[in-house]
Structure formats: structure tokens, C-alpha cells
Amino acid sequence: MVTVDDENNLNNFEELISTDPDIDVEKYSWDKVKDALERGVLRATNISVKKVILRAFREGNLVEINGYIDKHTMLPQKFTLASDRKVRIVPYGSAARGGAYIATGVVIMPPSYVNVGAYVDEGTMIDSHVLVGSCAQIGKRVHLSAGVQIGGVLEPIGNRPVIIEDDVFIGAGSVIVEGILVKRRAVIAPGVILSKGLRIYDLVNEVVLERGAAVPEGAVVVPGVRAISNEKSWATQNGLYLQTPIIVKYRDQKSDASLTLEDALR
Numbered sequence: 725m726v727t728v729d730d731e732n733n734l735n736n737f738e739e740l741i742s743t744d745p746d747i748d749v750e751k752y753s754w755d756k757v758k759d760a761l762e763r764g765v766l767r768a769t770n771i772s773v774k775k776v777i778l779r780a781f782r783e784g785n786l787v788e789i790n791g792y793i794d795k796h797t798m799l800p801q802k803f804t805l806a807s808d809r810k811v812r813i814v815p816y817g818s819a820a821r822g823g824a825y826i827a828t829g830v831v832i833m834p835p836s837y838v839n840v841g842a843y844v845d846e847g848t849m850i851d852s853h854v855l856v857g858s859c860a861q862i863g864k865r866v867h868l869s870a871g872v873q874i875g876g877v878l879e880p881i882g883n884r885p886v887i888i889e890d891d892v893f894i895g896a897g898s899v900i901v902e903g904i905l906v907k908r909r910a911v912i913a914p915g916v917i918l919s920k921g922l923r924i925y926d927l928v929n930e931v932v933l934e935r936g937a938a939v940p941e942g943a944v945v946v947p948g949v950r951a952i953s954n955e956k957s958w959a960t961q962n963g964l965y966l967q968t969p970i971i972v973k974y975r976d977q978k979s980d981a982s983l984t985l986e987d988a989l990r
């Protein structure tokens with residue numbers, strides 16, 4: 725791995741991060757790191773990026789901007805047609821914070837917020853009331869339906885961001901936090917909660933995935949309930965259940981039909 729001690733040899737930040745995406749960037753300025761994040765050439769999956777972001781919060785001074793107040797290091801990005809990315813940020817009430825990357829063809833419906841360090845790849849739809857938390861990594865052609873909450877990595881302290889791979893569909897109101905990985909083409913039905921403490925029950929393969937395990941490729945996950953473990957008989961006596969994500973099937977043509985999206989909206 726290249727280290728920052730080699731900085732003088734390579735003497736080029738761009739070259740360093742393209743040589744090794746996991747290079748320790750902690751000693752670099754926020755401006756440099758932020759610029760690389762906004763261009764999508766550096767990702768917040770590199771843990772040292774988070775340290776630079778936290779430093780930028782600490783070192784930021786409060787400033788006024790159009791009637792709002794935030795740290796001067798965390799101001800929203802401005803998008804222009806000239807950037808040629810065909811990003812659409814529909815007015816009013818959405819923002820992508822500085823240090824987030826918004827790729828070509830992304831649509832952001834108001835009100836939505838994309839926090840610092842997040843990466844949103846090509847053709848993804850961010851519907852109304854969506855939060856893309858700090859450092860979250862969202863793949864290509866992902867659909868984040870209205871009210872989806874993708875947790876950030878800054879608070880509470882976590883190291884791995886939530887990662888949503890290409891072509892995933894996330895139904896309205898779902899909550900995905902604590903560094904959960906959702907693999908390609910998975911479908912998360914409306915109202916599912918995925919966090920490190922939950923096991924996923926896979927009805928198809930008849931296995932229980934470990935707590936916090938990745939959602940497998942193409943899995944269709946719905947919100948379910950399960951009995952509370954036997955030794956807690958008081959729970960049984962009282963008819964209590966816990967909520968749990970359940971894989972009811974793996975994506976097929978029927979699921980695809982139910983998820984067909986309208987190209988004209990993009």
C-alpha cells in the first residue's frame with residue numbers, strides 16, 4: 725500500500741488516490757479531499773476520508789448562506805448545466821452537501837438530502853423525503869423510493885458505510901443503517917428495516933443469515949415478524965413477536981414486472 729510518506733515521491737494527490745483508493749488521506753486538506761469526493765475519484769469507503777470529514781466539521785466556522793447557517797466547510801454544492809452530468813435537482817428543498825458525488829443522470833426529488841462523503845452513481849433516482857446519509861455508497865440505476873432512509877457513518881461512530889449495489893430497488897419508507905451491504909438487484913419491499921442487530925430469514929434457502937449479513941444478490945426482502953426465542957416464555961405468554969426481514973423469493977420476471985420504472989421520468 726502506498727503511504728502518505730511517499731507523497732513527496734509521487735507528489736500528486738490524484739496519482740496517489742488512483743494508485744491506491746485506500747491510501748491514508750488524513751494529512752491532506754479538506755478542500756483537496758472534498759474536491760476529489762465531489763468528482764467521484766475518491767470514495768468514503770476509504771476510512772481515512774471519514775477522519776478528514778470529522779476534522780472539517782471541527783475546523784468549520786459558522787457562516788450565513790441565503791438565510792441558512794452552517795459550517796463554512798460543509799456548504800451545499802452548486803450544480804450547473806455546464807458540468808454535463810445531466811443531474812436533475814428538482815426545486816425546491818433538496819441539497820447535496822459539499823463532498824458528496826452525484827453522477828450523471830441522477831434525479832433528486834424534493835425534499836431530499838445527500839450528506840457529505842456520499843456517492844450516488846449513474847441513473848439513480850432519489851425520490852422525495854429520502855436521506856442519503858454521510859459516506860453512503862449508492863450504485864447505478866438504484867431506486868430509492870419516497871421516504872427511504874440510508875444511514876450515515878459519522879454518527880453513531882461506524883466504519884463501514886451502507887453500500888447499495890447496482891440495480892437495487894428500495895421500497896418506500898425502508899431504513900437501512902449501520903454499514904449494511906445490499907447486493908446487486910436485490911429488492912427491499914416498502915417498510916423494511918435493515919440494521920446490524922437483525923438476522924435475515926431466507927425462506928428460499930431455509931437459512932438464517934448472521935446478524936448484519938449482506939442482503940444477497942437478487943433477494944426480495946419483505947418486512948416480517950418472528951417468535952421471540954423459547955427461553956423467554958413470558959414473551960410467548962404475552963403473544964409478543966419481533967420484527968424481522970424475510971427473504972420471500974429471489975427476483976424473477978414477476979418481480980421485474982412489478983418494478984418496471986418509467987423511463988420518461990428520468
Ligand SMILES: CC(C)(COP(=O)(O)OP(=O)(O)OC[C@H]1O[C@@H](n2cnc3c(N)ncnc32)[C@H](O)[C@@H]1OP(=O)(O)O)[C@@H](O)C(=O)NCCC(=O)NCCS
Binds near residue numbers: 869912
Ligand atoms: C417486493 C415486491 C417487488 C415483490 O413482488 P413479486 O416478486 O411480484 O412478489 P410475489 O407477489 O411473487 O410475492 C411473493 C411472496 O411474498 C409476499 N410479499 C410480497 N410483497 C410483500 C410485502 N411487501 N410484504 C409482505 N409480503 C410480501 C407475497 O404475499 C408472496 O407470499 P405468498 O406466496 O405466501 O402469498 C413487491 O411486492 C413490491 O413491494 N413492489 C414495490 C412496490 C413499491 O414500493 N412501489 C413504489 C414505487 S415508487
